Amino acid sequence: IVINLTTTTHRPPLPPGPPHIPILTSISWIAKSFSQIEPILVGLRAKYGPIITLRITVRPAIFVADRSLAHQALVQKGAVFSDRPPALAVSRIFTCNQHNINSAPYGSTWRTLRRNLTSEMLHPNRVKSFSSVRRWVLQVLVNRLKSDSESGNSVRVIDHFHYAMFCLLVFMCFGEKLDEKQVKDVERVERALLLSTNRFNVLNFWPPITRILFWKRWQELFRLMKDQSDVLIPLIRARKSIKESRSGGGGDIVSYVDTLLDLELPEEKRKLNDEELVTVCAEFLSAGTDTTATALQWIMANVVKYPHVQQRLVEEIREVKGDGDGESREEVKEEELQRMPYLKAVVLEGLRRHPPGHFVLPHTIGWDPEVWEDPMEFKPERFLEKEKEDGVPFDITGSKEIKMMPFGAGRRICPGFNLAMLHLEYFVANLV
């Protein structure tokens, strides 16, 4: 886990870490990708112990690379470590001054936004109301994979996974099936922002100076933000007018935007403005698309790499589907997923071995040889054996102890983890 310290004048001594030269050290870190930081951290852990201070950004960041210390910080002392630091210049712009769930300080705005998402969108009944949409997206995905493979060239599956996840989350967000161009526009603006966050990091250093030195990059940032608003605001407004014309209701489907239009910010005693609606919708779209598509890609890659895993999945699917005929045989239905423990183990193993969220650095925990035998091997069976031993299903929330944390842990744990598990199990089963 990473704890970001805010600057205070009276600061207690920081945990040990490598020596640094102000600014220069941070700039040398900025040039590195997250995957380059990991092996460096392993070496630093051996030298300085499990709690290390690094000057990765403008502020010192403390890395906790130990599962029981992470549990103490995130779960036992959750109230102390659930705040987020004040946003730096770039993320202030990205998050509309911290008006979204992941960046909001631990307080009433965060609580209101998070409770709205969990109770209005991630509640089991609401999740169920989108099951026909998941079936439609599966069809879209399979059709695209089939037609792409007809060309005879190799198929970049990740592009199709991304598109499928955007179709799904865009529907949940705006309550309707948009045409391919509209979905692609949303995908384009959201991915452009996601992929350029690294490039914009440098703008956080002395904004008055970087505004002059890197003026082109600042312009690029404002252009991307404008693109995002240009694509999302018409979709939000369209939903608003549907809702108004139906006097309070948007039809059978309740979309994420519908729930946000009525929401009141308790501290500021007002509704969300257009820019804030864009930020919160963008968070929903990006939190659930890239992460899930990346996990799906790793899981499918391992299913292909290990034929015995694939074979066992096929057998489990056959067992659940029985000798049904015609259409019912074609699809693994959502209700059937609960009867597929091996499928769940494959998904968990994918998340343990290849957690999509890198900067929370959960894998230093998920790969701990004291917890996991042969931690770098892809062995879904380990979850079945563990469940048999403990007599209870594996707890991915880490509430009692942390063994892996692909969704984080504690009060800031990913609220979408059940939905993500459903998406992964449903698509993996049906692709197999």
Ligand code: HEM
């Ligand atoms: C495989 C898929 C996913 C993975 C691996 C993932 C992972 C994570 C992680 C590691 C965090 C940070 C937790 C922390 O700060 O300790 C997080 C936060 C969050 N995730 Fe996810 N996530 C996934 C899917 C989703 C989905 C489907 C949604 C919603 C539709 C979602 C919404 C959020 C939100 C709103 C937060 C911020 C929570 C807060 O700060 O209170 N995520 N996620």
